[in-house]
Each structure stands twice: as C-alpha cells, then as structure tokens.
Amino acid sequence: MTEADIKTKLTAIFRDVFDDDSIVLRDDMTADDIPEWDSMSHVTLVVATEQTFGIKFRTAEIEEMHDVGDFVRLIGAKVEGKAA
Secondary structure (H helix, E strand, C coil), X not given: CCHHHHHHHHHHHXXXXXXXXXXXXXXXXXXXXXXXXXXXHHHHHHHHHHHHHCCCCCHHHHHHCCCHHHHHHHHHHHHHHHHC
C-alpha cells in the first residue's frame, strides 16, 4: 500500500471523525490545525484507523506521532509488517 493510498483512507477517517468534508491532510498537519482535534477525538482517530487498516498501535507508538506524516509512515510500516 502506497503512502498516497494510506492518505486517501486516512483523509476519509479524519473527515468522518471531525464531520468536515473539507479536510485535506498534509504531512505537517497537527492537532493545532484542527480546532476539534482534542484528546477524545485523537482516541477516536486511532481506533478508527486501527479498524480501517486492520492494525494495532502500541501506546509508545501513538505518543511518538507528532504530525500526520508520522501517522502515515507508522500505518505504512504496520500494514507492510502485517503483509510479511
């Protein structure tokens, strides 16, 4: 799965969680860029992402994510590892 494929699916998740079809993800996007992105919506994003991609994140991995680019790369590594 390419980063573009991941971003497409992740964009749909963000738009659903925040109920905002205008969201366009950027690698440098953080919670500061979406006013509704708080700790509760972050948990919702993580759970929805795990369900969509069929992966699980460890707490330490979640804590190391600083922006959408980190999120995309972590998803890619998890999906690739799952396929191996």
